[in-house]
Amino acid sequence: MGLIFDLSQPGRRAGVQVPAQPAEPPEIPERFLRSAAPRLLEVSELDAVRHYTRLSQRNYAVDTQFYPLGSCTMKYNPKVCHALATLPAFLELHPEGMEWGGQGTLACLFELQEWLQTITGMTAVSLVPAAGAQGEFAGVAMIRAYHRARGDTARSEMLVPDAAHGTNPASAAMGGFRVQQIPTDRDGNLDLEALGAAVGPQTAGLMLTNPSTLGVFEKHIETIAAIVHAAGGLMYYDGANLNAILGLVRPADMGFDVIHLNLHKTFATPHGGGGPGAGPVGVREPLLPFLPLPRVVREGSRYRWLTEADCPDSIGRLLAFGGNIGVLLRAYVYLRLLGKEGLARVARYATLNANYLQKCLIEAGFTAAFPQRRAVHEFALTLKRLRKERQITALDVAKRLLDHGFYAPTVDFPQLIPECLLIEPTETESKETLDRFVEAMSAILREAESDPATVRTAPHSLAVGRLDEVGAARRLDVAYRRESEAAVPEPAAFPGNQ
Amino acid sequence: MPFIPHTEDETRAMLAALGVATLDDLFDEIPADLRGGEFPLPPGSTEMEVAREMRRLAGNNRPLVCFAGGGAYEHHIPAAVWQIAVRGEYMSAYTPYQAEASQGTLQVLYEYQSMLASLCALEVSNASLYDGASALAEALLMAVRVHRARAKRVLLPRTVAPGYRRVVRTLLAPQEVEILEIPYDETQGRIDPDRLAAYEGQDVAALVLPQPNYFGQLEEVDALTGWAERQGVVTVALVNPIALGLLKPPGEWGTRGADLACGDGQPFGIPLSGGGPYFGFLCCRREHVHQLPGRLVARTVDSAGREGFVLTLQAREQHIRRGKATSNICTNQGLMATAATIHLALLGPEGLRRTALRCHHRTRDLVRRLVAVPGVERVFEGACFHEAVLRLPRPPREVLARLASRSILGGIALGLDYPELAEGLLVCATELRTEAELEAYAQALNEILAEPWA
Numbered sequence: 040m041g042l043i044f045d046l047s048q049p050g051r052r053a054g055v056q057v058p059a060q061p062a063e064p065p066e067i068p069e070r071f072l073r074s075a076a077p078r079l080l081e082v083s084e085l086d087a088v089r090h091y092t093r094l095s096q097r098n099y100a101v102d103t104q105f106y107p108l109g110s111c112t113m114k115y116n117p118k119v120c121h122a123l124a125t126l127p128a129f130l131e132l133h134p135e136g137m138e139w140g141g142q143g144t145l146a147c148l149f150e151l152q153e154w155l156q157t158i159t160g161m162t163a164v165s166l167v168p169a170a171g172a173q174g175e176f177a178g179v180a181m182i183r184a185y186h187r188a189r190g191d192t193a194r195s196e197m198l199v200p201d202a203a204h205g206t207n208p209a210s211a212a213m214g215g216f217r218v219q220q221i222p223t224d225r226d227g228n229l230d231l232e233a234l235g236a237a238v239g240p241q242t243a244g245l246m247l248t249n250p251s252t253l254g255v256f257e258k259h260i261e262t263i264a265a266i267v268h269a270a271g272g273l274m275y276y277d278g279a280n281l282n283a284i285l286g287l288v289r290p291a292d293m294g295f296d297v298i299h300l301n302l303h304k305t306f307a308t309p310h311g312g313g314g315p316g317a318g319p320v321g322v323r324e325p326l327l328p329f330l331p332l333p334r335v336v337r338e339g340s341r342y343r344w345l346t347e348a349d350c351p352d353s354i355g356r357l358l359a360f361g362g363n364i365g366v367l368l369r370a371y372v373y374l375r376l377l378g379k380e381g382l383a384r385v386a387r388y389a390t391l392n393a394n395y396l397q398k399c400l401i402e403a404g405f406t407a408a409f410p411q412r413r414a415v416h417e418f419a420l421t422l423k424r425l426r427k428e429r430q431i432t433a434l435d436v437a438k439r440l441l442d443h444g445f446y447a448p449t450v451d452f453p454q455l456i457p458e459c460l461l462i463e464p465t466e467t468e469s470k471e472t473l474d475r476f477v478e479a480m481s482a483i484l485r486e487a488e489s490d491p492a493t494v495r496t497a498p499h500s501l502a503v504g505r506l507d508e509v510g511a512a513r514r515l516d517v518a519y520r521r522e523s524e525a526a527v528p529e530p531a532a533f534p535g536n537q
Numbered sequence: 538m539p540f541i542p543h544t545e546d547e548t549r550a551m552l553a554a555l556g557v558a559t560l561d562d563l564f565d566e567i568p569a570d571l572r573g574g575e576f577p578l579p580p581g582s583t584e585m586e587v588a589r590e591m592r593r594l595a596g597n598n599r600p601l602v603c604f605a606g607g608g609a610y611e612h613h614i615p616a617a618v619w620q621i622a623v624r625g626e627y628m629s630a631y632t633p634y635q636a637e638a639s640q641g642t643l644q645v646l647y648e649y650q651s652m653l654a655s656l657c658a659l660e661v662s663n664a665s666l667y668d669g670a671s672a673l674a675e676a677l678l679m680a681v682r683v684h685r686a687r688a689k690r691v692l693l694p695r696t697v698a699p700g701y702r703r704v705v706r707t708l709l710a711p712q713e714v715e716i717l718e719i720p721y722d723e724t725q726g727r728i729d730p731d732r733l734a735a736y737e738g739q740d741v742a743a744l745v746l747p748q749p750n751y752f753g754q755l756e757e758v759d760a761l762t763g764w765a766e767r768q769g770v771v772t773v774a775l776v777n778p779i780a781l782g783l784l785k786p787p788g789e790w791g792t793r794g795a796d797l798a799c800g801d802g803q804p805f806g807i808p809l810s811g812g813g814p815y816f817g818f819l820c821c822r823r824e825h826v827h828q829l830p831g832r833l834v835a836r837t838v839d840s841a842g843r844e845g846f847v848l849t850l851q852a853r854e855q856h857i858r859r860g861k862a863t864s865n866i867c868t869n870q871g872l873m874a875t876a877a878t879i880h881l882a883l884l885g886p887e888g889l890r891r892t893a894l895r896c897h898h899r900t901r902d903l904v905r906r907l908v909a910v911p912g913v914e915r916v917f918e919g920a921c922f923h924e925a926v927l928r929l930p931r932p933p934r935e936v937l938a939r940l941a942s943r944s945i946l947g948g949i950a951l952g953l954d955y956p957e958l959a960e961g962l963l964v965c966a967t968e969l970r971t972e973a974e975l976e977a978y979a980q981a982l983n984e985i986l987a988e989p990w991a
Contacts, residue, residue, distance in 0.1 A: 040640075040644070042644070042647075042648060042651075043648050043882050044648070044651065051885075052885055052887065052888065053615070053883045053884070053885065053888070056613075056615045056883045056884055056888055057884070057885070057887060057888035057891055058888070058891045058892055058895045058968055059891070060891065061891065061894045061895060061898060063898065065783060065894055065897050065898075066897070066901060066920065067755065067783070067784075067897070067920045067922075068920060070759065070785075071755050071758075071784055071785060071920065072783060072784060072785060073781075073782075073783060073784060073785055073786065074785070074789075076886040076887070076890065077655050077656045077658075077781065077782070077786070077886050077889070078655045078886075079652060079655065079656070079881060079882075079884075079885055079886040079889065080882060080885065081885045081886070081887075082882055082883075082885070084615075084617060084883060087617065087879060087882040087883050088617050088621065090882075091621045091645065091878075091879050091882075092621055092624070094640075094641040094644055094645055095621070095624045095626035095627050095641045096626060096641065097639075097640035097641040097644070098626040098627065098630045098638070098639055098640070098641035098642055099630065099635075099638040099639065100625055100626045100627070100628070100629040100630040101625070101629035101630070102625025102626065102628075102629045103625065103626060104638075106631065108631055108634075111631055113629075113631060114540070115540050115629075116628070116629050117539075117540060119584045119587070119588065121623065121628075122588075123587070123588060123591040123592075123595075125808075126591065126592065126595040127595075128595035128596065128598040128600070129595055129598065129810065129811070130808040130809065130810050131600060131611075131808070131809060132598055132809055132810065132811040133601070133603050133605050133609055133611065133809050133811075133946055134609050134809070134811055134812030135605040135607055135609070135946065135948075135949050136601050136603070136605060136941070136946040137811060137812070138941075139599065139601065139937075139938070139941035139942075139946070140598055140599040140600065140601045140941070140946065141598055141811055142597045142598065142599075143594040143595050143596065143597030143598040144594075144598055144811050146594055146597060147591075147594055154578065157576060157577060157578055158576065158578075160574060169667035169668065169671070169813070169814070169870070170667065170866070170867065170868040170869070171867065171868060172855070172865040172866055172867045172868070173667060173671070173865075173866075175865065176708075176865060180707070180710075180711060183711065204855075204856075204867075205854070205855035205856040205857065205858070205859045205862070205867075206855050206856075206865050206867050208855075208859040208860035209855035209858075209859060209860060209862045209864070209865035210865040211860065212860040212861070212862075212865075213708075213711065213712070213864070213865050214711045215710075215711030215712060215713070216711075218859075218860040255566070256566050256567050258566060258568070260568075260571075261568065261571075284564075284567070286576055287564065287567075287572060287574075288567060288571050288572055288574060289574040289576075292570075292571050292573075292574050293571060303868065307540075309628040309629050309872070310629070310630065310631045310632070310868070310871075311627065311628055311630075311870075311871045311872030311873075311875075312627050312628075312630040312631070312632070312633060312639070312641075312642035312645075312871040312872060312875065313631070313632040313633065313642065313646075313664065313665075313832060313868060313869055313870075313871025313872075314632075314665070314814075314868040314869045314870045314871045314872065314873070315667075315813070315814035315816075315868075315869075315870045315871075315872060315873060316868040331707075354707060355703055355704070355706060355707035355710075356670070356700065356703040356704045356707055357667075357671065357704060357707060357708075358667060358668045358670055358671060358704060358812075358813065359608050359609075359668055359669060359670035359698065359700040359701055359704060359801070359812075359815075360608075360609065360668075360700070360811075360812025360813055360815075361811065361812040361813065362812070362813055363813045363814035364810050364811045364812055364813050364814070365808075365810045365813065365814050366813075366814055372587055372591060375579075375581070375582055375587045375590065375591075376539050376581055376582060376583075376584065376587055377539055377581050378578065378579055378580040378581025378582065379576050379577075379578040379579065379580060379581075380580065380581065381538070381539050381581040382576065382578070383576075384538055384539075384541060385541075387560040387561070387563070388538075388541045388543060388560075390560075390563045390564065391543075391548065391551055391552070391555075391560055391563060392551075394555050394563055395551045395554060395555060398554060398555055399554075412566065413563065413565065413566045437635065438635070438637065441635060441637055441638045446631075446635060446638055447634075447635045447638070449634075450634075452856070466540070466541050467540050467541065467542065468542070469542040469543065469547070470543065470547045470550070470551060496840065498637050498638075501637045501638060501640075502637075502640055502843075502845075503636075503637055503640060503839040503843050503844075503845035504637070504839040504840045504841055504843070505637065505839060505840050506636050506637060506837050506838070506839050506845045506846075506847045507837045507838055507839065507840075507847075508636075508837065508847050508849070510837055510838065511835040511836070511837035511847050511849045512835065512849050512850055514835075514837070515823075515826070515835060515849065515850075516835055516836040516837075517647070517650055517654075517661055517662075517826070517833055517834065517835050517836075517849070518647075518650050518651040518654040518655070518660065518661060518662065519647070519648070519651035
């Protein structure tokens with residue numbers, strides 16, 4: 040399919056979108072002005088509508104496909120959450136007018152803070168981080184502020200399991216910490232001996248996902264928290280996998296001091312092909328003064344943002360305004376629909392689906408990474424045998440799944456599992472869908488015997504086949520203008536400043 | 538059960554296949570004492586009930602005629618933008634890790650990158666960051682990495698939005714990058730290029746140049762960029778994307794152009810939404826692409842030579858490089874970038890230029906009407922784009938409150954962030970404001986200022 044730029048015709052316009060030609064020139068000296076129009080494109084409204092509608096059809100998405108992407112919790116995003124979060128009264132509100140015009144929005148955000156506090160057992164929540172990674176940064180910055188406020192400046196090291204999401208060490212580094220990696224034992228738990236040897240007066244904290252990225256519950260979590268706390272460190276909870284224990288176990292009860300949640304995972308807000316998400320953070324009492332701003336408070340029947348004047352020890356602002364409010368409103372609607380009993384049902388059925396799917400895939404001939412363990416809301420397969428015997432990688436199987444009409448599981452993560460597929464079905468998928476997925480996986484396994492080349496070169500039924508990523512990085516064409524300069528007609532004389 | 542499709546028979550069959558009796562048996566590896574937590578929350582509701590409640594809450598918001606900018610602007614959004622952007626194929630997809638099944642998102646982002654790079658007259662744009670403020674912070678961290686001597690000092694003018702400066706401080710503090718704030722000229726409301734001499738030889742990595750600046754004033758970007766070029770300082774342009782329809786793009790500032798350009802893309806089709814979600818953009822020169830944070834999409838070919846798109850240079854990113862990545866950013870603001878791409882396609886270069894010009898004229902007309910009110914005057918001389926600072930004869934916060942009771946959001950009071958501008962009010966009028974609204978604002982202000990004041 041061509042680029043939108045290929046449709047461009049000089050002088051063509053989406054007429055009703057373009058204001059009338061102003062009668063006067065700008066009251067701006069020449070030296071500040073453009074000398075030529077930007078090389079954008081000129082298309083009709085129908086050109087644009089057709090182009091972007093047709094492009095959308097080249098995506099797999101939850102609305103069209105099973106999307107078993109491990110650690111991403113690609114559950115159904117209820118349409119009503121979108122519909123109610125985009126009521127005009129919510130959309131038309133300027134951030135500087137919140138105090139006078141935004142009482143309804145602030146009320147929703149206040150309630151959401153309260154719900155998330157209850158769900159996690161934390162003392163207070165700030166909704167502001169725009170995504171999980173920004174929540175992590177806020178979390179490590181609060182840990183840093185906490186130690187410094189106590190005069191404990193020697194705590195320069197953050198502990199991170201080797202199985203952690205890449206954002207954990209990256210956030211710790213952005214937060215100014217040295218990263219110390221802790222290995223995993225054979226059962227998928229954190230290696231307690233290694234942890235005991237690693238902690239000390241330099242330890243600021245431990246960042247942990249539980250259930251872990253390996254698809255198992257960290258059994259020794261209470262011992263781990265005791266070790267870290269005894270060394271003077273804090274426990275950071277990466278909420279990427281909260282879906283597995285939602286409404287059943289509170290992170291605070293596991294010994295965590297600081298948490299972030301991913302509303303675009305557990306709380307069903309859409310991922311948007313790469314955001315916007317929301318990564319609220321929560322803390323226990325001792326870290327309360329450091330929470331990022333703003334937060335909402337209720338004073339009588341009015342709501343307002345807390346500012347630096349209220350919270351002088353805050354780590355500060357992460358965004359210009361109050362967070363991804365549209366995303367937060369969607370999560371709020373979702374919680375209201377689910378209610379208390381709905382939360383626990385999410386965890387129960389997400390776990391049922393994952394365990395059922397793991398069992399069926401083992402019976403179909405696949406190897407679980409931790410067959411001795413109960414799966415949580417997701418589980419890891421290792422395809423190292425397929426690699427050895429048939430030279431077929433986890434990536435090959437993932438690509439072949441696309442031909443069967445399924446999006447692929449997470450591939451080659453966690454990195455310590457060779458040829459790993461991390462599979463998370465979520466609670467919103469039916470048994471029939473899971474059974475169809477097992478059939479597809481079985482078919483691929485059979486095909487690996489009968490016709491391995493077809494698996495190795497998949498996908499075959501999509502608009503494009505396997506794409507050349509190495510060549511993409513080597514030739515690096517990241518903008519149309521640069522590579523195809525010649526194809527763009529010289530911009531016409533620019534009337535802006537006459 | 539909301540959104541859970543299992544029938545009782547299916548649940549029973551699945552449990553039987555697993556050899557357990559109840560759903561709770563699946564949690565037997567979790568220590569029992571952790572499973573006793575209380576969740577004192579209300580019960581669930583039907584869609585009908587929640588819709589009623591949300592409409593009630595939305596009703597507690599009050600519509601205000603908007604004359605505020607300060608980093609968020611009310612512009613016309615073509616109906617087509619969000620009718621397409623919210624298609625489930627875009628909205629319910631993940632970050633495009635499996636390129637072959639994500640060509641829609643990937644091609645949109647490639648087109649987005651092309652448009653933004655072109656607007657800034659730089660060669661590369663990433664696929665979005667969280668917002669303008671965090672984009673500025675990321676740009677400064679990047680500037681320190683690309684600076685020849687990796688100096689850890691940056692120049693941040695006070696004409697940069699206060700909210701942005703706060704975010705820069707939060708994100709740069711752990712890296713121990715020192716932030717030097719540059720004062721502004723009190724007459725012109727912009728950086729005085731002659732005052733930069735004081736920072737020569739001071740081990741400075743970067744200079745931020747806002748255009749237009751927070752006061753709406755135009756900075757002497759050519760002279761300032763020229764200074765940075767001579768000093769070997771990385772120039773970080775902070776720009777309003779609508780203004781780029783009219784103003785000289787960062788890539789053409791000075792003799793070499795700015796090195797990095799960033800800003801908030803909200804004016805391109807994103808509703809105000811009380812402050813978010815918006816999106817940040819960041820553009821750079823080709824030579825610096827390996828230090829760029831965030832997702833980047835490249836055009837390539839498949840095994841049969843067909844054109845396609847992939848995420849590229851992922852070795853910069855956290856999921857590959859972990860603690861050594863250029864940033865921790867993972868999920869960004871993809872859907873907002875998608876909407877902005879459709880928005881720009883519909884606007885085209887002429888639509889963008891005319892929109893920019895209309896905003897400029899509307900603000901000029903607003904200022905003319907407001908300074909006709911007794912006691913109100915413009916604070917700074919010189920050209921502005923679509924915002925201006927006025928001096929009021931009464932405390933601006935109180936004036937704003939009284940205007941709000943007449944359903945007008947009259948601007949932003951500057952006193953909290955600029956004590957020397959305690960009487961200052963930042964106003965803005967976009968292309969959406971009508972003559973009648975400008976008149977209504979002037980009349981309301983006139984009446985309010987004539988009211989008795991304690």
